[in-house]
Amino acid sequence: MLTEQIRKLEAQPLTLDVTPDGGGKPVKTVLDGGALLNLIVAFTPRPNDLPAALDELSRGNPERFAQARAAGSVQKEGLFAHGLTNSIACAEWAPGYTEADVLAAGRKEYPAWPDSVLAQAPQLPFQYPVCGIWDVADRAEIQRVPTAGAVPALVVSGTFDVKTGASWAKGVAAGLSRSTSVLVPGIGHWVVPQSPCAQQVLASFFARPTAPDTSCVAGLKPAPFTIIPK
Structure with a gap:
C-alpha cells in the first residue's frame, strides 16, 4: 500500500487548501510522494494512527496527512532552530555521504520507489544545496567515533x-x-x-x-x- 501511494502521489501530487488543527487561514498544501515519506517519518508523535491514515489515503481521503503537512508549514516562531539544525546536518551528516550514496541506499531498500523520492534523505530534503550555502566545517569523521566512558x-x-x-x-x-x-x-x-x-x-x-x-x-x-x- 505504501509503495503504491508514494508512486501515485509522486506522479500526480495533490494540492489542497487545509485549515490547520489550531485554526487560522487555510494553508495551500502539496502532497507528493516525497512529502508523504517525510510525513510518515515525522508522524512519530502519534504512530498508532499511521496505519489508519494510510488506509484512508488509499481510499481517497488524504485528510490526516494533509493536516500534518499544513501543521508543519505554520510552526510557531522559535519552535524550530533552522540555523542549529543546518549547522549540525551540514557538519556531521552530509559530508559523510554523497548524493549518489543516498540514492544508491534508497534504491537498495526500496527499488520500486521513484528516484525523485529516493534521492532526498528523509527529514533532510535538499540538504546538499542548503549545505553548499551554509558552509560549515566538515566534522563527519570525528562524529563517527563511538563515545566511550564510565560517566553514568x-x-x-x-x-x-x-x-x-x-x-x-x-x-x-x-x-x-x-x-x-x-x-x-x-x-x-x-x-x-x-x-x-x-x-x-x-x-x-x-x-x-x-x-x-x-x-x-x-x-x-x-x-x-x-x-x-x-
Whole structure:
C-alpha cells in the first residue's frame, strides 16, 4: 500500500487548501510522494494512527496527512532552530555521504520507489544545496567515533522511533560502561515528553544516576492501532 501511494502521489501530487488543527487561514498544501515519506517519518508523535491514515489515503481521503503537512508549514516562531539544525546536518551528516550514496541506499531498500523520492534523505530534503550555502566545517569523521566512558548515562528510546531507531541505542550503550538503557514500548521520537513513565525514569536517574528506577517500563504496552470502521 505504501509503495503504491508514494508512486501515485509522486506522479500526480495533490494540492489542497487545509485549515490547520489550531485554526487560522487555510494553508495551500502539496502532497507528493516525497512529502508523504517525510510525513510518515515525522508522524512519530502519534504512530498508532499511521496505519489508519494510510488506509484512508488509499481510499481517497488524504485528510490526516494533509493536516500534518499544513501543521508543519505554520510552526510557531522559535519552535524550530533552522540555523542549529543546518549547522549540525551540514557538519556531521552530509559530508559523510554523497548524493549518489543516498540514492544508491534508497534504491537498495526500496527499488520500486521513484528516484525523485529516493534521492532526498528523509527529514533532510535538499540538504546538499542548503549545505553548499551554509558552509560549515566538515566534522563527519570525528562524529563517527563511538563515545566511550564510565560517566553514568541514561539511554532512552522508543520502539516506534523511525528517526533514531531503537537499535541504535545498543551501539550507544555498548561504550558507556555505567549506562542504563530503557526501551519504551509504543512511543516514537521525543520519548520523554510523551511518556510519563520515561519522565519518572529520568527523574529517578537524576536522583540516582547509577541505579535509576526503571520498574514502570515493565508494565507498559503499546496503545492499540486506530481502527477504521468498514
